[in-house]
Amino acid sequence: MLTNRQLLVLQVIIDEFIQTAQPIGSRSIAKKEDVSFSSATIRNEMADLEEMGFIEKTHSSSGRVPSEKGYRFYVDHLLSPFRLSKSDLNIITDTFEKEMVEFEQVVQKSAQVLSNLTNYTSIILGPEVFETKLKQLQIISLSAHTAVAILVTNTGHVEHRSFSVPAKIRPSDLEKMVNILNERLVGVPIIQLHEKLSTEIALLLHSYMEDVDLAYQYLQSAFFDEQQVKLYVGGKTNILMQPEFKDIEKIRSLYSVIEQEDEIADLLRAATGGLKVSIGQENKIDAMQDCSLITATYSLGDNQLGTIALLGPTRMEYSRVISLLNVLSSRLTKTFHSWY
Amino acid sequence: MLTNRQLLVLQVIIDEFIQTAQPIGSRSIAKKEDVSFSSATIRNEMADLEEMGFIEKTHSSSGRVPSEKGYRFYVDHLLSPFRLSKSDLNIITDTFEKEMVEFEQVVQKSAQVLSNLTNYTSIILGPEVFETKLKQLQIISLSAHTAVAILVTNTGHVEHRSFSVPAKIRPSDLEKMVNILNERLVGVPIIQLHEKLSTEIALLLHSYMEDVDLAYQYLQSAFFDEQQVKLYVGGKTNILMQPEFKDIEKIRSLYSVIEQEDEIADLLRAATGGLKVSIGQENKIDAMQDCSLITATYSLGDNQLGTIALLGPTRMEYSRVISLLNVLSSRLTKTFHSWY
DNA sequence: GTTAGCACTCTTATCTAACGAGTGCTAAAT
DNA sequence: ATTTAGCACTCGTTAGATAAGAGTGCTAAC
Incomplete structure (x- = not known):
């Protein structure tokens, strides 16, 4: 298993990389406040982490970058609960306080808020019609x-x-x-x-x-004849701001998947209770090999109504995004619950 | 005024540039079948055409590229009626032969067909509700x-x-x-x-x-409360295939205008009877300075119902696109007419 | 076990030279 | 009076060469 120091190093690398999108070198880690070892020590740890597959080099003498396995570990074990900023919470609260009585309206607004707050693309499926008569x-x-x-x-x-x-x-x-x-x-x-x-x-x-x-x-x-369930997509252009998508070909293939709708819809429909993170190749869809998809569900009583998701690069602000999704999905659940 | 030879040269330059997206040199024009002058003569004519503002150089020793004024002249005076291919016509006919009884369905399908046939982005406004009761x-x-x-x-x-x-x-x-x-x-x-x-x-x-x-x-x-008229957009990703949009910033700003909807809707709503081409800076919207927008209207009796438009780079296949729009708008008119 | 030091690797930026496409001009040809 | 051949010149593109910088891995000392 990983030593505490290795955990720390891995955490710093991923946190830092998520922010900067640049490979992280041993020196810059050593400079961090809560790190009290020399860069040489860190280099040794990094070599180990690389051997274990959690981080990678982009070339033989570059800094390290998280691997998908690294992200997976990060999401599963290193996520500290993120404290959403007041302004974020206010924006969400404000949105839901507006008088809304229609499913579609609520869902659409949610997608919008989510993409605005994150700079990723939000995709909301639903609501399914289990309970509706x-x-x-x-x-x-x-x-x-x-x-x-x-x-x-x-x-x-x-x-x-x-x-x-x-x-x-x-x-x-x-x-x-x-x-x-x-x-x-x-x-x-x-x-x-x-x-x-x-x-x-x-x-x-x-x-x-x-x-x-x-x-x-x-x-x-x-x-x-046609599928009943609709897909609400917000912030499609946000993808363009991510540095990993400076390649037009990537954008093209990703956009056509999103516009296709059915493949994505199947993906979201398959999502079951709770929050799930699919990182890179864990996504079956080809065009999403460099993306992460985070899905959360919202429900009414025991019935799952739909799925709310965020699509971004694998280098995602997992911590913040997951908190946001949690808040939003429970908010949706609460809203729909209050209607019946 | 322009001499016949200048007209020919201008025509060849624009036709060629529309196809290749590359600056056109005098030699390549001279090689054309229906051109029987030397490259030197053509260079002289090109110098004149440039002085008159119809073509431009990208740098001091490059081939020529149409200016906006050149495109304008081309559209106004040099367009030969384009014979649409049988397969194009078939695709349109097939689309309209399918049983459709809903406005929205027809309009949406039209947008789809249009973007598929052209590799540009189609935008359809309408139908307005003048006649509807x-x-x-x-x-x-x-x-x-x-x-x-x-x-x-x-x-x-x-x-x-x-x-x-x-x-x-x-x-x-x-x-x-x-x-x-x-x-x-x-x-x-x-x-x-x-x-x-x-x-x-x-x-x-x-x-x-x-x-x-x-x-x-x-x-x-x-x-x-909200605007009634809807915008149907088809082939958003087609823009990405145009070589003039390899710059992500351009794509971003263009996409956000399209997703904004209201600015574009105003633009289309302003379009009046017949077919209109807006080239580059003729478009008021900033993000569309490098684009051309071609609009055609469809109507029911004397009432204009809506607008059907194509958005692409200024280097558009004007001839073909205009024919397509004509066919489609009259087709729409005919369809709606047959319903009443 | 930790760290300083250093050689080594690879990327990036900058510069240069060579190439080629294309022009503009001049002088000859028609 | 046109048209054309010829040629010098411009500029963008490409390839190589060089230098700087960031970062690593390893060794030896702490």
Whole structure:
């Protein structure tokens, strides 16, 4: 295992590198207040740390840089709880004190605050619809052959979709159908909607009217074709400020992953309770090999609602960022909780 | 005025530069098939063209590069109608042949197609709501003190907003209010809604019930606080592929303008009928000094619905891009027309 | 076990020289 | 009066060479 001195040296190297983005030399460590050994001693320790894989050289006579293993160790064992500044906390508090009653609004604001405070890119997934239930379903005819279907959940989320109405189906049929659907489906969790719709309700409708198949198909496609969960991204341009991304090719590939959305969404969806840090190659996505992704979840009761994440270079201010995420995710949880 | 030969030389220089992004020398022009003069003659013409401000040198002994004035002249007088390739046209046709019944869907797809075909960034504004009328207004109570208001237009556009209901207001009041509003407002153009709401309707409501002020205020804020018109941006990362944007600072400032949205939205909103090209400094926005913005509008009858634009470096494939925009804007116009 | 000292390595910055693309001008050719 | 060939000159780019500086690893002394 590592001696206390080695721990100290490793800590200083990583702390320093996170701030400066420059390789750290033995002399600059020796100058630190809480270090009382000579640079030579530190060089010896550094050689050991390198052998163990916690730090690396960029070339044969350069200072040391944390390796991914080093970051991993740092995150797992060396993180001192970070005291967020008052102004940071105030900014968060202010944001949540504004009257907000919509899921989306809260989530979007959170993403914004997070990226503003960190200079990284924030990505928020959610909220998932576990707990949400159908409040009302409506179909409004726009013209002879078009209509818009609107689905409202008890959380105030509104989903809508236009579709063209086949000539065979009369407006009265539509109305009848909606009535039946509402009768049967109001209060049903959204997540069960698809299943319910395709089994019992389909049969039920059938017995009430003809030609319902087609309309039903449309309805089905209206709400369940595309993924429901949205990704809120904040501070995309922050990445450009990080010195490790001066290479345009890197930026390009990273941006296209972010804009792709689905890969990232899968990643965030996979995140489970608590806070998780993925460093460099621990991320499966190619373009993120030089990045760290920190994810935290927020929930309502026992149900995980969504994920809140920060994407930055592996050289991240882990300590501060983790504190921020903790505060924000509990804040989200609290806010949503207060609504029900 | 310019002689025919000068026109030819200018044309070749700009065409070539647009393709290669490299300064063009006299020798390479002389080698062109449709040029039958020596490089010395061309050098003389180039000196004249430079004196007139159409081309520039990057340094004292470099080849020539188009100036903004040169691009302006090129766009105004030298553009040969570009024949779009069959595959380009097919891609557009295919896109519009897919069943789409929603404004937003069409616009978003268009932005996507446009950026895919061009390697520039597409920005689409709209559609404005001139012609659209209120189809239905609804307020659905979610809980004792929250509700969601939904506004549906005859175009299938759905706007919604959650708000908290003051304790003073009973659900039955809300219902009454909605009924009155629908009675009075259905069919009213969205654009007049704000005004109507604040004058006659406010009075009317007042006579029917007490405590309506508050509810009315909420309703008001629900739909008219934020700008209605949305910006659809496609191919943001395309900018990164242009050699003129290898400087990260430039990218940063350009991206922040794009993400700001409001400045760009104003710019696009100002665009009036037909196709317009803004080259370099003709753009008022600082970060766009090295860019060209090409805007085209689409409309429904006499009403301009929105703007469709392409953002790229001043060294743009004007000819091709203009043809594409023309096709797409008329396609949009046609599509929307077919819906009414 | 710790540290001072020193040779060695590698990066970075600066300078120089050579090369080449391209121009502008002059004088000859058409 | 144009057009063109020829040539000197300019400037950017590239490659090498040199020097400075930061930092290491090792050895020997403390």
